[in-house]
Amino acid sequence: MDTLENVQLKLETMNAQADRAYLRLSRKFGQLRLHHLERRNLLIQNIPGFWGQAFQNHPQLSSFLNNQDKEVLSYLNSLEVEELGLARLGYKIKFYFGRNPYFQNKVLIKEYGCGPSGQVVSRSTPIQWLPGHDLQSLSQGSPENSRSFFGWFSNHSSIESDKIVEIINEELWPNPLQYYLMSEGARVEKGKEGKPVPARPPGETSEPADNKSN
């Protein structure tokens, strides 16, 4: 007959097994994912201005970009979204920039997630602006200020900030191609619903149906 102590031991043995099984699974798929993502990054880097275009074509993201942001994002060579822990515990978004007239950083990192009991953890790389090109101070007080990529990047507490992280992680990163391919017309036409319409020759049907990230 089970004692409380025996049941407690069985429970903990099983929890340890579960932890190991989750770890194995995340390692297995993590490596597969990494392989595909590295391949994708390489192919994207052969398409000049891919990421800047994808940001501008995204129906919601574009509304957060002012003209200076668009100019700076044209120097964005590579984007990486890293998941922290299992199952969307947090994200690390890495923006790799080429040499540009605005800042010295080669990579800007925005980290976003929650701690063990639900508190938000958010931080971002301090931007080393070049003299006279600090877009944050330049846009101070301008009506564009609240709608600025770099305003978002350095802001860790606004709903808007949450929203942009969510769009990048759950829409842009899972399938940047479909936003890059969006036509101007489709963007204007579909902007409200945020449903991208890829500019494709009619009959071409290779657009993936499932955009789930994981």
Added chain:
Amino acid sequence: MDTLENVQLKLETMNAQADRAYLRLSRKFGQLRLHHLERRNLLIQNIPGFWGQAFQNHPQLSSFLNNQDKEVLSYLNSLEVEELGLARLGYKIKFYFGRNPYFQNKVLIKEYGCGPSGQVVSRSTPIQWLPGHDLQSLSQGSPENSRSFFGWFSNHSSIESDKIVEIINEELWPNPLQYYLMSEGARVEKGKEGKPVPARPPGETSEPADNKSN
């Protein structure tokens, strides 16, 4: 030769496979865990005042309990911690109370977790206090106010609140037995480090080494 479109498709196919694999794993261990936990709850319910004693014996939790809290927690028949989503995305802590002189609720639920982009989500059952027994209003302004179980229960924003959720989820729930078994002496002696010392006959070594929750 891979095109960007092919790589994108492979990536999404793999992500969908990973999602299904995680779901299968969490269902499998979820059922096993449930079986052990139900067994544990049954055995605990045969030990009158188990949970109240476990709360009082926990070196940190006890410091959050005032005398009225201890009295109310003596009516706590059962505790359940439910995980929301995979891998600690959030928690639902259910307190099942017997008939008591303080409130009408049979169960009080505290929910704690984070949304898709890291924002904290927290809510708790409104307590239906019986006339003249509202511990929250009674303890208003008293020095004990900031250190009250029911102050914590209804507070969704304090560091203290985070801390108590963390202790319940990661220490009390994974192994309540070791706190129930703690001796008064051990509690006083070890209170600072928060390391419980079970009151056990010397030589008995069945205390699990691994207290990991899942």
